[in-house]
Structure formats: structure tokens, C-alpha cells
Amino acid sequence: MPAAADERARTRGDRGRGASAARPNAAGRRTRTREPQLTRSRSRAAGVVAATTGFLGVSSTRRAAVLAVVVCALALTVAVPLRNYVAQRQQLSDLTHQQQQIAAEVDRLNQERARLSDPGQVEAEARTRLGYVKPGEVPYIVELPVPPPSPEELAAGQPWFQRLWNVVSEGSPAP
Secondary structure (H helix, E strand, C coil), rough: CHHHHHHHHHHHHCCCCEEEEECCCCCCCEEECCCHHHHHHHHHHHHHHHHHEEECCEHHHHHHHHHHHHCCCCCCCCHHHHHHHHHHHHHHHHHHHHHHHHHHHHHHHHHHHHCCCCCCHHHHHHHHHHCCCCCCCCCCCCCCCCCCCCCCHHHHHCCCCHHHHHHHHHCCCCC
């Protein structure tokens, strides 16, 4: 029987139930000794702390907080250069568009210059725009008669008090 009790004590100790341990006494038999209750609770607390702490003795909540701080720091580190990059790309796009407009204007002005390099074209422009004539020519200017303004046009150009006076003095209805 002592072998069975010895075996039981050894297997209980191997399982890690931990508070009692088998020790041999003077007769060679193993007896169980109990650790104090206070010690057992500490070992359980240590087991709970060991179970909740992870890598390098830091809890998972603290690791998550550190990870969140690191991610925020990286986001803030990347945000400013990314904003500058996007702003510079927009500015480059605007300047490219402006450069294309200026190039189109330069092409148009070069064509106008080429057109005006012909003396016949310059003479035609001087005759139509400035009214120039060659020596010995008699210029004629045709002026068409201007039709008289309608009452609505006359009334439109007058201030309200003048129109009112006209209505009162002439007795005609207001336009």
C-alpha cells in the first residue's frame, strides 16, 4: 500500500496542483506537507498574472495601446508629406494647363504676324479699319438715316419722375 500512496503523491505533485508536496520522513515514508494558504494564493495570482501578460511581460491591452500609438505616429508622419505631394501635383496640373493655353495663344499670334507680313494684307487692314485711301482717290462714307426712337425707347432712357411728368402733362397713358 505504501507504494500506491507514494505513487498518488508523486502524480499529484506532477500535475502541478502544487500546494502540497510529498517529502520523505525519517522512516523513509513520504508524507505530505502543506504550504501555508497565503503562499498558495500568491502562486495562483502569479499564475493569473503570467497568463494575462504576454511578450516581455506586457499585457495585451498595453500592447494594443502601444500599437495604436505607433500606427497614429506613422499616419501623422505620412499625412503631411502626402498632402504636400497631392498639392504639388495639383499645382503642376494647373501650370501645365496654363502653359498649354499660353502656347495656343503664341501660335495664334505667330499666325497673325505671318498674315500681316504680307503688304497687301496690311493695306487692306488700313483701308477697312482706319479709313485710309490712296492718293488721288475720293473717299465716300455712306451714312444711313437713323430711325426715330420708339416711345418705349424714349421712356427707357428717362428717369421715372420725367415719365410721370410726361404722363401727367400730356394725359397719355404710361408705356
